[in-house]
Amino acid sequence: MAGNGSRVTKRSLNACTRCRRQKIKCSGTQPCDGCNKRKLTCIFDDRDQKILVTRGYIDELHQKIASLQQTGERIDPVPLSPDYAEDRSPDLKDDSPQASRSSHHDPEGSQIHQELEDPASVLTNPLSTGPPAFMSADNGRTFYLGTSSSWSFTRRVLSLTHEHIYQEALPTGALIFDGATYDLGWDGLRKSHSSESPAVPTYDHAMYLINVVKFRCGQLYHLFDENEFMTNLHEFYSEPKPHTTTGLWYVHFLLILAFGKGFVKHKVQGNRPPGADYFVKALEMLPSVIVLHEEPIESTEVLCCVALYLQALDCRSSAHNYIGQAMRMAMAEGMHTQMPIEYLGENMVQRCRKIWWTVYILDREMTSLMGLPQTLNDEQINTLLPEFPDSIQRTSAIGMHIRLSRIIAEINGSVYAIDGRINRNFLLRTKSALATIASLADELRRAFPLHMERDISGVSRISAYLHLLYHQCIVLATRPLLFCFLKIRFESPENCVEVLNTSRTVRNLIQMSMDSSQQIICILHSLQTEGLLESFLSFDLESIFVSTVVLLIGPAIDMRWSYPIWLEKAYAIFEEIIESGNLIAKFRRSELHLLDELLSCFPQEHPRCLSTPVSFPNNVLTSQVPLTNSFPPSSQAGQALDHDILSDPGVGVMDGDCSFTNRLTAAQIMAVADSIESIDTEWMSNAMIEHSIW
Template sequence: MQLDSGDGRRPSTNQRLPVNPRRHKVAPEQRKRVATACNSCNVRRVKCSGGTPCGQCSASNRECVYPVPVEKVNVPRAELEELRRRVDLYERALQEAIPDPSRRQELISHASATPEGLSPSPSAFSPTQSFPSEGSNLHHGVPSVKAEPEDEQTPGRLLQDPDGTARYLGETSGATFLDHLKELLGAVLPLTQVEPQQLSREQDGSAFLSSLGKYYTADSRPLIERDSKPISLPSSEDLATLLSKLRHLIQDGNGEWPSGGIYWFGELDVLPTQPASSPSASDADMNEFRYLAFYHAAMANIVRAGTSSKEVLNSPSTPSISEAYFARAAVLVGNPLDVTRCCTIGDVATLCLMAAYLIEMDRRDAAYMHVAAAMHICIMLGVHRGLVDERGKRVFWTVYILDRWLSCLMGRPHIVMDDAIRIQLPADAPSMPPAAGLRAHVELSRISGYVVCNTYRVAPWEASRGGLSRQPDKAIWMLQQWQSTLPPRLQLSPGGLSNDPACCLLHMRYNMLLILAIRPLFLGAVKRSIAKRLVVQAGETSSMHSEHLKLCIAAARRNIRLGRQLATLNISRKSPLHAEQHFSFNATVCLILEDLISDEEVSDEEREARNSDIMFGIELEEDGLGNFGQTSSNSLRHLWALAQRLMNSMAQSQELNNARLAEQRFAPPMMTTPTDYSMPLLQIGEDHALYDELVAWVDDEWPPMYNTGLFSGFTQ
């Protein structure tokens, strides 16, 4: 029966009828249907009982999660355009009035203070500055005025080291990302039609999957006991030579690098006054020789740098000379928690060098503790408020950089907030190397803090501003702004290279932060691409975020290129620095996974170049010191083998799917199916849950960054 609209015309079929005024409102507890279904029932298009858990999830032993209510804010378009125009005008006026970016940031920090405290901005760029909104150009951002739903907190993982000790590693940690890859590949590889019976467990990549929930660190191996092997410093002449080599390696290239270096550990060109005999632990007061701790820590670093990976692997159980120097430094510097001893900025420099040594020895947890102690001494001395000279200022900012670096490396919160720091940035000073490199490194480390805390939600500073956006646009914009304001001495050549090793490392960290900001989308793209190729009709596999993915791949390729340049510049060095290995490792992982997210035809030359880049990353890991380098190299080899297995299987699946589609094209009309998806090409057996999960991956254009329960039922 059709109702008349009163003017002789029938109402439009897409227009809802008015609510019946005689209809009584039903109480929520008396309704037969729930207002909102849980996420699982909504994906599977089944009726939800509305309980916690609901009946469907309870019967399937599945986690029952309901969507978070979203409060929407409507802003008139005219008002939005006016806000955008004003922000753009204010940005230009501020940049013209104050060309110095650091001075601009200082004023913004003061202006953004609130009655409850200082602004929670974690980076060199205030959240009140314009940044890209959804769909906007990355170079010309606008402030977001639409309230975003607050993201759920997704924790990192407790991974076991070789000693069986569980250690927390957050989302930015490479070990955590690899663990999620192991889950993903372990879930879908049983569906593959390629049976590598003729390959060994190492060749087919299965050894990579067996390490799920584990990672390698040397923190589980004890250092030699303090003072168990008393050791003296070399003669003044030899010590000067060794310190010069260390300064060239990790600081400023003995004044030859235009950047001035990106770290400042102390005055490595000043020799100490050595005692007549080496101090022993039996001395009543070690404070007299405390200044020597800095030089023992320096010797530990230079001896380690002169040791090759083969020498370490040939004698893994023999304590090295570098460890003996480190133990002596630990004895001389004393217990940093003992506040009865008068701590100085010299102790901070010593702890900084000790942390650098521990990082190179893959003892990141121990380095994390040493950097924390150094930062707390700085706070106790008021260094973070500027109560120090230029040399002490540079030591503080080096501690700051190491703090942000370890925070990013391990996915953990950093020690001190940016708003608590009032010390000026490094500045050029007589008899000191240029401050440009260190200054730029500090600014980049601030952005690193933003990426860790906001993109990966270690400490959601912006939650009060309407929730965190899962898009990486703001982080990308901040990084691009940093790069565009670099002084000429820190810029790369048109070919993307530099003859300054410190400048190469600086840009490698920039590329690494781009990868980290985009990596959640990258993992989501891998999932969707695998699901589309395995269980649904052949079609377009590109993602709505393809521009972000291309940016990530381009950053990975740049890091491999810069890694090759560093290997050429430091040809006399026996093993690469830990930072070089880390940047190259993550770049290689992206290049290995590139085939899984793209269906574009690749020429033989391009594929050969990509394979060459991957092999370089693998070989660079092999050159790393100790078992860590060998473990990382094996992980890359096994991941590459698994990716190739999966690609071969998906290629076969697509061929079968194309044949099926060709048959359906000539089938009678009544034999066709109305569903948008074809039946699964692979034999899944009676377990339809995995098929539903794969279909959900295809539907999910914004997957959770790392859903720890996603594969819990399919990886046993």
């Protein structure tokens, strides 16, 4: 296996039973290094030792067997054991003495093999195996750290780094936890409807807020049916003096106003979120589930609004619960099926399709952000996409959004599967996930281009969002490798780069994570320039948080993965979101600064120095730097490990400039995915064993 560093030593000819069974390198010592680290009994079975004999010796044995058979002496054939049949030398035949001797049944040996195959001793993804991870806040509440959650990933990295440097657990006093950023000023109890209600805006102001919500959310999510909602709105304002009503529409109306305030109000008073008065009143008036089922269509829309608003406030658990209620209510109405138009009518069926796919997308994404298993099987869904006669592009956008959400679910269920192997299975699952991602690359670029030429058109918000989600899928699929090698860096700082250089495949996978993180920052910077950066909903904040964590960990593993200019851009985006009144961004940035400081404490060959956030020229995105220096032509996609699929990590994909005309193509991503073959199995196993990554 070619590499930039020293080659992995050959496997010992004398291997213990466990190493032979798992087909990993054995030191040959008694006990071997792998068993010693795992504190397992190390057994060497001489019967499984491979030997080399001459062809003449085998011919003589055949003659003796034939002679014995002629004399009538019975010879019982003994079947080969599966282990020996798999490991035997090709120079030995099945009827050789060595084969017969190694095939006798050994009850004690079988018990040993069964013990060695205990799932607890199998190499696993450190983010999704072993005892579940928890972290307690200062108030005593304990939070589960989900496997695929970006929030949980950062906490794990912070804990690992702090414990390595200070030899003690990470203090949680300075960290923010679920639902602790904002204060709604509400005890959660439902009061009588006669309690004071917030002042309703004028008709013109209400129309302005509703149109803002349509612009910010309308292309991504269906939150209300415009025809029915606006009819009720006109009726509401037709009264001489609009007043509080008890209907479900009024609750819906208050939620939309809460979103509108969140989008337009950038200054907050204390830690009370914008639109809180409307939101709290809506929850106080929200009927019980029993009553909601009497109006299931609008009730599902209302539950989606509640979930999305809570997600914006970093109340991830509550948001996940509300979207779960919406999912079950939608399924109870059969929205996941091909609802008959001739029976229900065109308008209702189209509305239900819009509702269903909004619920589906939010459920997939919120479940991933929580790091929890997906609960709905896609095979149970057969409804069609909604139709937008005046906008075919919108139908395509929903379809692409659904496909990306499914990729997220696939990654969560495979790469982050409980007790998923970190060696062969983990890499092959990563390969499968990347292949699925690659299948969308060219279509996404063609159907939803990101035009950077300012004299042609501005940046499309929906295109930007889909590309952000796409690159987050790549980061999500490759991020466990960052955690693994950060542990290796802490345990063997002098050998980390050498170990990493022995597998170009793994290095290329981490490089992909770095490149996608840079692309995320580049897209967000373009939105920032156009004034389209989203500061209330959490999805842009999640994107910048995910990418910055990756770029902070990279140089801790290998200094050639140091991209200070991209970190500068990331922090500038954080500043923009913070100045727009988002308190969550302030806490997220403080966590990143803490991680940056902790990683900087670890000895580096060239310490990183970050200056204060800076502004960048408006034409920073117009420079076209092709990716050909980093990726081979598509004709080389079939080549695996005989060359570097990605460039030297010291040369960034764009080195500070953004280029969208030459992004990762399907062939380029598949080139990396196809390089994941069985040749990497032993390397990954050795690296994980030698550095106790379980």
